[in-house]
Amino acid sequence: MYSTAFIDLPPLQAAAGEVHLPGSKSISNRVLLLAALSNGTTTVHDLLASDDTRVMLDGLRQIGCTVDEAGSTVHITGLGGRAPQSPAKLFMGNAGTAMRPLTAALALLGGEFELSGVPRMHERPIGDLVDALRQLGCQIDYLGNDGYPPLRIAHANGVPALALAEPIRVRGDVSSQFLTALLMALPLAAGTQNIVIDVVGELISKPYIAITLQLLARFGIVVEHQNWQRFTIAAGSRYQSPGTIHVEADASSASYFIALGAITSSAGGQSGIKIQGVGLDSIQGDIRFVDAARAMGAVVTGGPNWLHIQRGEPGQGWPLKAIDLDCNHIPDAAMTLAVMALYAEGTTTLRNIASWRVKETDRIAAMANELRKLGATVEEGADFIRVTPPAQVQDWKAASIHTYDDHRVAMCFSLAAFNPAGLPVRIEDPKCVAKTFPDYFEALFSVASTATGHIPVICIDGPTASGKGTVAAAVAQRLGYRFLDSGAMYRITALAALRAGLAITPEHEARIAALAQTLPVRFEGGRVWLGSDDVTEAIRTEEAGMNASRVSALPAVRGALVDLQHSFQRLPGLVADGRDMGTVIFPDAPLKVYLTASAACRAERRYKQLISKGFSASIADLRADLEARDARDSTRSVAPLKPAQDALVLDNSDLTIEQAVEKVLAWWQERQPFAGSAQG
Ligand SMILES: Nc1ncnc2c1ncn2[C@@H]1O[C@H](COP(=O)(O)OP(=O)(O)O)[C@@H](O)[C@H]1O
Numbered sequence: 001m002y003s004t005a006f007i008d009l010p011p012l013q014a015a016a017g018e019v020h021l022p023g024s025k026s027i028s029n030r031v032l033l034l035a036a037l038s039n040g041t042t043t044v045h046d047l048l049a050s051d052d053t054r055v056m057l058d059g060l061r062q063i064g065c066t067v068d069e070a071g072s073t074v075h076i077t078g079l080g081g082r083a084p085q086s087p088a089k090l091f092m093g094n095a096g097t098a099m100r101p102l103t104a105a106l107a108l109l110g111g112e113f114e115l116s117g118v119p120r121m122h123e124r125p126i127g128d129l130v131d132a133l134r135q136l137g138c139q140i141d142y143l144g145n146d147g148y149p150p151l152r153i154a155h156a157n158g159v160p161a162l163a164l165a166e167p168i169r170v171r172g173d174v175s176s177q178f179l180t181a182l183l184m185a186l187p188l189a190a191g192t193q194n195i196v197i198d199v200v201g202e203l204i205s206k207p208y209i210a211i212t213l214q215l216l217a218r219f220g221i222v223v224e225h226q227n228w229q230r231f232t233i234a235a236g237s238r239y240q241s242p243g244t245i246h247v248e249a250d251a252s253s254a255s256y257f258i259a260l261g262a263i264t265s266s267a268g269g270q271s272g273i274k275i276q277g278v279g280l281d282s283i284q285g286d287i288r289f290v291d292a293a294r295a296m297g298a299v300v301t302g303g304p305n306w307l308h309i310q311r312g313e314p315g316q317g318w319p320l321k322a323i324d325l326d327c328n329h330i331p332d333a334a335m336t337l338a339v340m341a342l343y344a345e346g347t348t349t350l351r352n353i354a355s356w357r358v359k360e361t362d363r364i365a366a367m368a369n370e371l372r373k374l375g376a377t378v379e380e381g382a383d384f385i386r387v388t389p390p391a392q393v394q395d396w397k398a399a400s401i402h403t404y405d406d407h408r409v410a411m412c413f414s415l416a417a418f419n420p421a422g423l424p425v426r427i428e429d430p431k432c433v434a435k436t437f438p439d440y441f442e443a444l445f446s447v448a449s450t451a452t453g454h455i456p457v458i459c460i461d462g463p464t465a466s467g468k469g470t471v472a473a474a475v476a477q478r479l480g481y482r483f484l485d486s487g488a489m490y491r492i493t494a495l496a497a498l499r500a501g502l503a504i505t506p507e508h509e510a511r512i513a514a515l516a517q518t519l520p521v522r523f524e525g526g527r528v529w530l531g532s533d534d535v536t537e538a539i540r541t542e543e544a545g546m547n548a549s550r551v552s553a554l555p556a557v558r559g560a561l562v563d564l565q566h567s568f569q570r571l572p573g574l575v576a577d578g579r580d581m582g583t584v585i586f587p588d589a590p591l592k593v594y595l596t597a598s599a600a601c602r603a604e605r606r607y608k609q610l611i612s613k614g615f616s617a618s619i620a621d622l623r624a625d626l627e628a629r630d631a632r633d634s635t636r637s638v639a640p641l642k643p644a645q646d647a648l649v650l651d652n653s654d655l656t657i658e659q660a661v662e663k664v665l666a667w668w669q670e671r672q673p674f675a676g677s678a679q680g
């Protein structure tokens, strides 16, 4: 996940490959509860890992279900007719998909329970559900405000006799979750008679009730409905685990990759985007986004658990066709259409989207603002948005996209990075995607590509102990860029040579170079690996530094390490530190910094660094060593240490680390084209 203040997407050109999307939240929590109510053990694959599924799992453990977790696979042994463990106090966080169905299920299972959540949960209504349960004869008390959690289910002496002869009435026009809760709980009470639920008022969010019914069927419960107003659970219904169940990937999350396939040409010999985990027969309402994408020109094929998307042929599906669509059935995914409209010929109108105004943010206003920043012409109304793309390539603008703490704004605007003007796009507060898709940008980068020249590189070169490594790593972290510690390559090569019994001398140049060419080096989680050896500490000694300096003077070794260093230039960008990053390895880098400090200052820094790690050291010796190393690095014939002609020199003798980092970031920011950046 990118937890940076912003992420700059370089201009992207193509996309191809396969993505696995996280599981749907609605399906995940329903499946967990149904498994808990069933007989036998259910293996749930591809469960979404999120706060909301966490509270459900914890709650189920508390009431006596056995839950074994192994990554995204969870094994749950349900109650299967047993009484739940009670009394229990359950904390539901802010998960409506846990609070409501558990309240109904526990009321019908018997026992004494208190259910509470975060303060915001205590402001979310549950009165309509409690009214329906009380109507049945359940004893439920509010512990705070009437109509809201926290609440107590007071069935210590078992479930009271339930009034099932008459239809149970529940309101359907506030939240469909109340009906879902009853539909999942009432099969527990099905005896010799049918159970009937009548919806009062027009039922909203029918696609979510459809998900509930589909999943109930997987767990052996058949529910008939008449026009979504009357639901009948058959007499004798009994929960039965299906054994194994896969949680579908989130269909709303799929919309970004469907759009990606629709607007990009293929790359690297691969053709189109393949989405794993959700298919054309998905039970989620947002799968209908596929129809809209097809109407705009996308070529979509699919099977039971996958989708494949390709851009249409020029003149047929590309550029995209503008559409005029009622989006009431796909409110969340429709935001993606508003960004696809940037790649369409003509004006796209998305109608019947009033609900956008009351979501995470006022989504109509947000989309209109940000689309305009990119150069589009946008008209907005109470319940529609109309988007006309920039007229000419030169009318596109480089924009810093404000994301309003709305995951969907962040994800859909990333698609603007494929603009024909070749402009980068800044996405502010990228971590807001964590709500449904924490690794969204990683997934995007795994399939998107661009010319290497478009991937920005910041070079930080300089003498030993000037703070290059420290500053470069901090700059990389702040920008969400990758980090190349090129010195480590030489340190590892020297270590590998010595371990292979090769003294570091010119006679061994060819053999050491051959070794460097196939160096089995990996950088993972802050550790450095040489084959299966963790060499993180071994390469950091002063001796290892000296050996690195010697090995780095061998031209063939330098040549052998070029490709390895170039391979670090990947999306979204790179910060590289060393001696010749700006002069030799990345000569076209848009920012080169030559970081230096006085010899006295550097000797002292190194001294402190070594002492703090528990090594003994002498300042005088260190200074002599570093001056010797500077001399060798500066006078060697190949790639000597010197500032690149276009490097900005930063003497940080009198700066703190933070000041040096800020200076480099300020220089970087000056080079960015974003207008109106909030965080620049
Ligand atoms: N501006 C600075 N002021 C004070 N100490 C610094 C500064 N920059 C770096 N240091 C410290 O100096 C030491 C050497 O820095 P390092 O990044 O390892 O240098 P290099 O990669 O150039 O050899 C580290 O302990 C670091 O914390």
Ligand SMILES: Nc1ccn([C@@H]2O[C@H](COP(=O)(O)OP(=O)(O)O)[C@@H](O)[C@H]2O)c(=O)n1
Pocket: 463, 464, 465, 466, 469, 486, 487, 488, 490, 491, 545, 548, 549, 550, 552, 553, 577, 578, 579, 580, 581, 629, 633
């Ligand atoms: N791009 C690079 C990086 C390091 N090196 C060599 O590798 C040695 C160790 O590099 P380093 O960056 O890890 O060393 P320090 O600057 O941290 O002491 C340096 O003394 C250089 O001789 C190089 O020649 N070219």
